[in-house]
Amino acid sequence: MPSRKKTAMFASSFLTCVSSFAMICVVLATQHWVSSEVKFAGTNSTVRVSLTYGLFSGTCEQFVDPGLQVSERTFQVADNLRNTKAKSMITAIIVILVLSLLSSLLSSGFTCTNAVSNPYQTFLGPTGVYTWNSLCGIFILIAMILFPVNTAGNGLSVQLAQGCFSFLQRHTDSKHTYGYSYWIMLPTILLNVASIIIIYFYDHASYSKRKEQERPIENAPKDVILF
Template sequence: MPSRKKTAMFASAFFTCVCSFVVICVVLATQHWMSSEVRFSDTNSNVTVSLTYGLFSGTCEQLVDPGLQVSQMTFQVADNLNSTGAKSTITAIIVILVLSLLSSLLSSGFTCTNAVSNPYQTFLGPIGVYTWNSLCGIFTLIAMILFPVNIEENELSEKLAHGCFSFLTTHTKSEHSYGYSYWIMLLIVFLNIASIIIIYFYDHARYSKKKQQERPIENAPKDVILF
């Protein structure tokens, strides 16, 4: 059976891994990644399209000067995109977050296994926890980078606005605000770092104790040697 210290440390890491798993589920399930106001102009009026969307769906509404508002519409992100680049990037972000979810699940399993047993010398031990937490954090960071790239380089909001209202013509300006579904991915990274730190302190303490127990006899006190 594992020691109380080992159980407590790995149980703490298990808790952070489970929290990371839950947050990734929230990120995938909620559709508040981006709020955008996309402005268009034509010969008769100026039109502003207000968008709030995530990876799968969103809402849009049209505001026409001087204050005429069209009712809010719900749309599917994939259906509103004709651009291969923008659609491919959204798909890549979803796949990466699913991989992050699986990594977090495996990390939770490894920390739970270590909390109730002693797989010190195998990949099921601290090395496995380091690996899966690192992969989860890396995947999350990649998703956080790809989404703004899709917004700026592939003009995601503008294309979604055109998908909602195809008659819009000249794009003049866009304003973007990242929502909580995007920013809580930072929490995933911090939780993975916390898991790694917890296991590192345990592993380092165990290694130091093992080295002390293996000290050569010449380092022993002289009175012990004389005896």
């Protein structure tokens, strides 16, 4: 059976891993990644389209100056994208987040196993926790970088607005505000870092204790040597 210290440390790391797993599920399930205001120049007026969307779906509504509003519509992101590059990047972000979800699940399994037992294989110990938490954090960081690149660089909001209202033509301006579904990835990365730090402190303390026990006999006090 593991020591109380090991159980406490790995149990704490397990909680951070489970929290990370839950947050990634929220990121994938919610559709508040970004809110965009996209303006188009019409013949006699300016058309403004307001969108809120995530990786799978979103809502859009149209405003025509001076104040005419078209009812809100729901759309599927994949159906509204005609640009292959933008669609491929959305698919890549989804795949990356699924991989981070699996990494977080494996890390949770490793920390739980170490909290209740002493696995013999080295990789099932701290090394495995370091690996899966690092991969999870890296995957999420990549997703955080790719989404704004896709939004601004590939004109994601413009394409989605044109998919909602096909008559829109000349794009003039866009403004983007990233929502909680996007920013929640930041504390998820911090949870993975926290999990690594917790296990590092345990592993470092355990290593120091083993080295202390392996000191040469000549370093022991003279009165302790009985032979």
